[in-house]
Amino acid sequence: MPGPGGARSPRYLTIAATLRDRILARELAPHDPLPSERELGEQFGVSRMTARQAITVLESEGHVCRRPPRGTFVAEPRVRFRIGSFTEEANRLGRRPRAELLWAAETEPDPDTRAALDLHDGATVHAFRRLRLMEDEPIAIETTYFAAAATPGILDKADEGSLWTLVTELYGTELHHSDAVLESIVLDEKSCALLHIRAGSPGIMLTRRTYDAAGACVEYARDVYRADRAAFEVTASLTS
Template sequence: MPGAGRKSPPTGGGNPPRYLAIAAVVRDRIVTDQLGPHTLLPSERELAEQHGVSRMTARQALSLLESEGVVYRKPPRGTFVAEPRVRFHIGSFSEEVSRLGRRPAARLLWAEVQQATPAVRMALGLDDGAEVHVFHRLRSVDDAPVALETTFLPAHLTPGILDTPEEGSLWAVLRDRYRIRLARSTAVLESIVLDDASSSALAVRAGSAGTLLTRRTQDESGRCVEYARDVYRADRAAFEVSEVLTPDRAGV
C-alpha cells in the first residue's frame, strides 16, 4: 500500500516557547552546579546573547523563575539565586524545621480566649457556646519570616495554655503538659494572594503569592484537638505529600 510504514506527523505540533527552555537551563544550572543562595546569575543581555534570543525573551525566563521563587532580583545589581524553600511535611512547624537542621522560631502576635465561630466549632466538633484558645504567631526559619499561624485549641482540653512561652512547638505542649496523644493530622493546601497585612508581616511585596494550609489534628481516639489556618510565603515553603498506594488505588 502506498505510504505503508510511514509515520504520522505528531499532533498538537509546535515547539515550546523559548523562554521556558531558557528558564529550564538556568534552573538546571542552579541545581547541578550547586550554586549557593545569593549567587549572581547572568544578566538579561548575557542570557539573550547566550541563547540567541531577544532581551524580552530572556526577561520572560527570569520573570518565570522569580515567580517560582528560584531567583530574586535586586535592580540594578542583577538577578540572584534565592534561598531554597523549606520542604515541610504536614505537622509541627518547629519539629519539621529542626528535622531539616534549620533554626525555627515563633513570635507571639496575640493570644486570647474566644467563643468558637461556627466554622471552628464544626472543625473541632464543639458544642454551641464553646470557647477556644487562639494563638496567632509569626513563624520564622533562620530568622527569615515564613508563615503566620492561627491555631485554635479547645479551651476545656487546654486550661492555662495561654501562659505558655511563645517559643517552641504547641504540639510538644499538648503532648507533654496535657498528655494528649496526637495520632493524625490532615491538611488542605490552597494558593492565595497575600493581603497587605500578611505581606507586611512576612516581609514580601503586597499581592505576593501565598499558600493557605488549613489543618485538623486528631488524638488516638479520633477527637479533633487542634484546628489551624496557616499562611505561608509561597517562595519560602514547599510541602511534601506521600501516599501509600493500595492495589485498588494503584490501578492494579
C-alpha cells in the same frame, strides 16, 4: 516549545524553563549570579523585556532572588517540610526555629473551626496567630485554634516553642496524627509585610487538623507559607 494543540509557548516561558532546568540540575548553584537581562537577551535572541519576564517567572517560583543593585542570584533551595509541627520539622532539618506571637485570644469559632473541633453552639476557642521563623528568616504565619474548654490557661503560657509540646505537657493530650489540605494562594499585603516579601507574592495555604489517639480533632490550624521558601513532602500508603 510547542504547547497544547501545537501552539508555541511564549519565549519568556521557554527561557524560564531552560534556566529552571539548569538550577535544578545544579549547573547554577545557590548564590550564583544569574546572567543579566542584557546577557540573556543576547543568548536567547530576545529583547530585555522578554528576558525580564523570564526572570520574574523564576522569582515568583522561588528559584532566584533579586538583590538590587547587585543583580539576580540563584536562591537557596526551598525548606522541605513534612506535615506536622513547625518546631519539630525545623529541628529535624537542623535549623533554629522561632515564633513571634502576633496575637492570642479567646473567641467564637467560625463555622469551619466549629465543625473541625466538633464544638457545640456557644463554645469558644483559644486562638493564636504566630509568625514562624527559621534562622531568623520569616517562613510562615500560623493561625491555630484549640477548644477553650479543653485548654484552660493556655493563653498565658504560649511561648516561642511548639504548641503541640505545650498541649501535651499541660493537659496530657496524646497527639496521634495530622492531616492537611494544601492550596496555592496569593498573599495579601499584610501577610507579605510580615514575611518580608513583595505584596501579591504566591503562598501556600495549609489547612491542618491534628487528632488525639482516640481520633478526636484537638487542633485546627490555617498556616500560610511563603511559596518561594517552602515545599512539602507527602507520603501515601499504597496498601488497601
